[in-house]
Structure formats: C-alpha cells, structure tokens
Amino acid sequence: MKKREGIIEKFSTFLSFGNSSSDLNPIWQTDPNLERCIKSLVESEPDANEEFWAQYFLKVLRKASTEEDTETKANGDAVNIDGLSASTRLPFTTSSLIAGRHMSAYLQEACLWASQKAYQRFKYLRHKYPLEEYFQIANAAANPPGKLLKNFNVEYPLTNIEGYAKTAIIRLISNTIYQHDIEAKRGKFSDYGLLKDLNAKELREALLSKGINHKKLNSYCLVWRCLDKIYQPTRSQGSRSLEPPNQQHLQEIAHCYNQQINKLDFPTAPVSSEKVQSMLSTCVRAARDYRTKRFLSLEEYDNIFDPTLTPWDTLIQEEAWKQVNSIICKLFASIPETGQIMLKLWQGLSLTQTEIATILRANYPDLQKQYQVARQLSRYNQSILKDLVK
Structure with missing residues (x-):
C-alpha cells in the first residue's frame, strides 16, 4: 500500500478496503471538499508541519465543544486559536464538523497501525476477524476524534497526536474484542490471573455448575479467598502472564485455610499444600468454563x-x-x-x-x-x- 506523503494527503484522504480489483489491498480515497479546505489553509501557513495542523484542528474541536452559542458554530464564524503560530492567529472559517473530518482523515494511519497490531495479537481469531474488520472497529474507536483525544495534553512537548492515538486505539480495539467475543475472553487471562479477576458470586456459580455440592462449596470458596489474600505478586504482572503460586505460597495458603476453618468451625479436615493445589486447579477449570461458556463446536x-x-x-x-x-x-x-x-x-x-x-x-x-x-x-x-x- 502506498504511504501518504504531504500534509494535504494526510488531512484529506481515507483508507478503503472496498476495491474488489485490488485483492483487498487498501487504497487511499480523496475527499474533494477536505482537499480544497486543507490546500487553502496550507497556503496561509506554508511553514507549518502536520503536528501543527493536527493540534490546530483538535483545538478547534475543543473550542467548539465548549462554545455556548451553538448558532454561531453552525454558521461557521471564525474561531481564533491562540498559541499555534508565532506569526499569526489563524482563523478557521468553516464548521467544526470539517475540523472533525480532517482529524478523522489524519488518524487513518493510526487506525491502520492499531488494526495490524490487533490482527497479530488476536491471530487465533483470524477465522472470524479479517484485517478490514479490525480497521472498522478502529475507525469506530477513533470517531469522534475529540472524544478519543479528550485527555491529550497539547502543552506537553514530548508527545504527538498520532502516537497518543495509536496507543488509545489499540487499547479500545482490544477492549471491544474482549467484551464481545467469547473465544477472546477465553484467551485473555492466565489461570491465576483469572482467579484473581473473579468475584465470589462468579466462583460459587462456576463451582455449582461443575457439580461441586453445597457442603464442599464453602471450602473451595475459602481456599480461593486465602489465595487472594496470600498471593500478591511483588512485581507488576498482567493477567495474561501471572505465574502460578510457588510452593511457599501454597503452604501459606494452606496455613491460612486451616486457621480459618478453626475460627469458623468448618466441618472439614485441615488441608496440605498439595490439597490446596488440587482445589485451586478445580477452581480454575470451573472459572474458565463459566467465564467462556465453552462448548464443542x-x-x-x-x-x-x-x-x-x-x-x-x-x-x-x-x-x-x-x-x-x-x-x-x-x-x-x-x-x-x-x-x-x-x-x-x-x-x-x-x-x-x-x-x-x-x-x-x-x-x-x-x-x-x-x-x-x-x-x-x-x-x-x-x-x-x-x-x-x-
């Protein structure tokens, strides 16, 4: 695919997967209205770079969103943006809708980058989601641009809009897939990351669905609570890479469990670290089946x-x-x-x-x-x- 070059292309073209003769290779399609508009603006500020224009349009959107006089915005009166040019205060004489379209065009490459990353991350879902579907999700995440970039700080010199957008969009794509796709949910958590994410109600329902009777249910829930109390990883670990508790953890969990059954007068025998491991493994299997609702296709x-x-x-x-x-x-x-x-x-x-x-x-x-x-x-x-x- 041809990479966009120049400010005019970057603020007036959109990516399309719809050309059947191109074997689904995406192509850039130009919006004539946006092209005319950005050409006019570039002529008025020829030395400005793409980040200048990205921040300019973002400030237009932010000013429009806080403007109380909605009729003024609709009529497209001039909006002066301070701090964007050393020599001029550039008036934007079209509606904020056009500014949003320019930003949407500019964010197309960020959407494509995030789509490609998601396509690699969820490679086990390629039978469901081709690249163009990830791109569609990315576009939905990036629009309206003002919402996506709500927390972007234009005063911070070490960041740029495209880099910020890439990070935000890949996160939103992942959240969308995890929220709506059962198969993705299955792969999101490691075994013990899943147990740490689970709540008590989910665990009880999961164990009941696996045939654990009510007499044993409290014992499994108690060992799970002891795990949550004892097993606190010392370094930051994501839920996908959380390692199982080691032997010392298991012994501490068993000790915690045995203390609790004495205090609560549970009608059950003390457990060893091996028994704790077995009970936690049962909890993992029950929780994974409950969370993902797995069935043989x-x-x-x-x-x-x-x-x-x-x-x-x-x-x-x-x-x-x-x-x-x-x-x-x-x-x-x-x-x-x-x-x-x-x-x-x-x-x-x-x-x-x-x-x-x-x-x-x-x-x-x-x-x-x-x-x-x-x-x-x-x-x-x-x-x-x-x-x-x-």
Whole structure:
C-alpha cells in the first residue's frame, strides 16, 4: 500500500478496503471538499508541519465543544486559536464538523497501525476477524476524534497526536474484542490471573455448575479467598502472564485455610499444600468454563470418527443426529427473525460480520457496526447451545 506523503494527503484522504480489483489491498480515497479546505489553509501557513495542523484542528474541536452559542458554530464564524503560530492567529472559517473530518482523515494511519497490531495479537481469531474488520472497529474507536483525544495534553512537548492515538486505539480495539467475543475472553487471562479477576458470586456459580455440592462449596470458596489474600505478586504482572503460586505460597495458603476453618468451625479436615493445589486447579477449570461458556463446536463433532463402529452403532448414531437436527430446527425457529437472518448469512453463506452489518444496517438500525453483529450472534449462539445442553 502506498504511504501518504504531504500534509494535504494526510488531512484529506481515507483508507478503503472496498476495491474488489485490488485483492483487498487498501487504497487511499480523496475527499474533494477536505482537499480544497486543507490546500487553502496550507497556503496561509506554508511553514507549518502536520503536528501543527493536527493540534490546530483538535483545538478547534475543543473550542467548539465548549462554545455556548451553538448558532454561531453552525454558521461557521471564525474561531481564533491562540498559541499555534508565532506569526499569526489563524482563523478557521468553516464548521467544526470539517475540523472533525480532517482529524478523522489524519488518524487513518493510526487506525491502520492499531488494526495490524490487533490482527497479530488476536491471530487465533483470524477465522472470524479479517484485517478490514479490525480497521472498522478502529475507525469506530477513533470517531469522534475529540472524544478519543479528550485527555491529550497539547502543552506537553514530548508527545504527538498520532502516537497518543495509536496507543488509545489499540487499547479500545482490544477492549471491544474482549467484551464481545467469547473465544477472546477465553484467551485473555492466565489461570491465576483469572482467579484473581473473579468475584465470589462468579466462583460459587462456576463451582455449582461443575457439580461441586453445597457442603464442599464453602471450602473451595475459602481456599480461593486465602489465595487472594496470600498471593500478591511483588512485581507488576498482567493477567495474561501471572505465574502460578510457588510452593511457599501454597503452604501459606494452606496455613491460612486451616486457621480459618478453626475460627469458623468448618466441618472439614485441615488441608496440605498439595490439597490446596488440587482445589485451586478445580477452581480454575470451573472459572474458565463459566467465564467462556465453552462448548464443542459442530465442526469438531463432524471430525470425530470411530473406525470400530458396527452397523448397529451407525444406525443409532444416525437416529441420534436426526433427533439433534430436529431439536436444532425447533430452536432456530424459536429465535427472532433478525437472529435467523444473521445466522443464515453467517453460517449459511459464510459472510463476515462486517458484510452482515452492511446488509442489515438499512432495515435494522441497531446493527450498524461489526461489533453489534458479533454481540447479537454471540447471544443467539449461547441461547441455542444453552437449550441444547438442558
């Protein structure tokens, strides 16, 4: 892809993945109105660099957002920005909407950079999210630009808008994926990072779902509380890389647990460090299944093959699949029409979530963005799978 050169290009062009003849290679498309506007401004301040203009448009947006006279803004009266030029006070004689469009154009390369980083970070999700979908999420995160750059300090000399935006956008993309994609949630936490992130209600529900009876439930919750109290990593570690507690930690957790059962008069025996490890492992498995709601996909079922099947086994298996198909058809018919359409487009025609959003947005205003489609598909999938396992 050709890199943009010059201030005029950077403030008047947008990245497009829509050119089918370019094998999905993104191309730059020019907005003629923005091009005319930035040309005029550059002529009035020829020595200014791109950071000058980025900060200029950001200050225009900030001034417009605090302006009390909304009619003045709408009519596009001059807005004077102090401190941007040693020689002039440059008037901006068009609306703040145009300033926002210029900033959106400028942030396109930051969006692309963040999209590429997210594409690498979530490489295990490439079957769901092509690069253009990450770019769409990035664009949604970057707009309106004034909101994205709300906390950017224009007075701090060691930062620039593009660098700040890259960091903010990659964080927002990651948050969006973690929030709406079950498979991403599964990979977000290390085992003990997950336990440290869990709350007591979630743990109890997770353990109950794994068949831990009420008599044992309090013991597992107590060992988890002792872990939270004892295991405090001495150095900063992210939830994805949190190491398991060492032997000394386990011994301290066991000691804490044994002290607590004596104080609380629990009807249970003292535990060793080995027993603590076993109980925590059970908590991890329960918590991970609870958080991610993992089920074996239909594709994985298709790949299961037993070469020792007898004709009788085959007949039983076929009958079982007929029953499963019948149940799935009934469940499919029970979900709303919107859900049926989305599942047909997704599973039947293998369309991406971005393509689904493009098709549905005209008739379904709440399905304008890829992440909205992803959220609805996740909800319908969970509903069907939940009914299947009842």
